[in-house]
Amino acid sequence: MATPTLEKTGATSDASPYITVTFRIRRFNPEISDEAQWQDFQIEIDPKERVLDGLHKIKWDVDGSLTFRRSCAHGICGSDAMRINGKNRLACKTLIKDINPEKPITVEPIKGMTVLKDLVVDMEPFFQAYRDVMPFLITSGNEPTRERLQSAEDRERFDDTTKCILCAACTSSCPVFWNDGQYFGPAAIVNAHRFIFDSRDEAGEQRLEILNDKDGVWRCRTTFNCTDACPRGIEVTKAIAEVKRALITRRY
CATH class of the missing domain: 1.10.1060.10 (Alpha-helical ferredoxin)
Structure with a gap:
């Protein structure tokens, strides 16, 4: 599958805080296929931003079908728990710079629960x-x-x-x-x-x-x-x- 990309608009300079990061997301849509598959997205993002910010950029600007839960975005509601680079974390508390953005950042639903769509599980x-x-x-x-x-x-x-x-x-x-x-x-x-x-x-x-x-x-x-x-x-x-x-x- 081709990798969708999101380029930052406007002039760039050596001082730009943005880096190119690959999000490797486990996608599942029961209306399309019974099998899950990985899809890569490349976006420009400030490494001081959070994984949740990256998911928002993808959903809002690249692929609106990406599905995940989030609410308060400040580590209080607990709705955006997911597996990030193989560990359970809150996407709203996980900074890009803290999870080695030089390699693809893998994002998948938490384990042990039925996946309804993409990163959303039956709670x-x-x-x-x-x-x-x-x-x-x-x-x-x-x-x-x-x-x-x-x-x-x-x-x-x-x-x-x-x-x-x-x-x-x-x-x-x-x-x-x-x-x-x-x-x-x-x-x-x-x-x-x-x-x-x-x-x-x-x-x-x-x-x-x-x-x-x-x-x-x-x-x-x-x-x-x-x-x-x-x-x-x-x-x-x-x-x-x-x-x-x-x-x-x-x-x-």
Whole structure:
């Protein structure tokens, strides 16, 4: 397939910050073919820009059929998680200069989920696992008339796992999830952890029993892929280990 190019308009000079970068994107359109294929795009871009900026240039100026998810573009919504040069990353947080732009930049959908088109995958199984662990505060008694106070020490117990943005980078980096999509996956366990260890919540035992299932926390093989992939720096493997320990000791 011929490589589409996008040339920067206007005069150029030796001081121009733009470089020519090749994006090698894994394309899939079920309306055209059952097989995915790689397509190269060459664009002029400032290396201080992000991979997401490059994808925008391609979609807006070269091939409008290129399909991918993005929303806030600032690393908060988590919608633009994809595999960039073989690693799960957020396209909006990945700078061109940081991933060796002298070689083709490979972009493909995250693994372990059904690809709908190009870089867009079906996230429903991921979100179902998230819903299954009851990711909300559960208490008994009457609705309080004032806020539920909590000490700084109690908050610190689960602070790390409150950072999850549900991008699925951790879950789709997990070899167990690749081989068996029934596994809850790291993200669901992280979000269960956030409430299991919350001193205000009263459903820790219920969540632990959910994760004690054959497709639950014991499927983890501690490869640390999830921790390496998390764009928020959450110690995912540590959180999973703490849930395992709570299952054994029933102390949390």
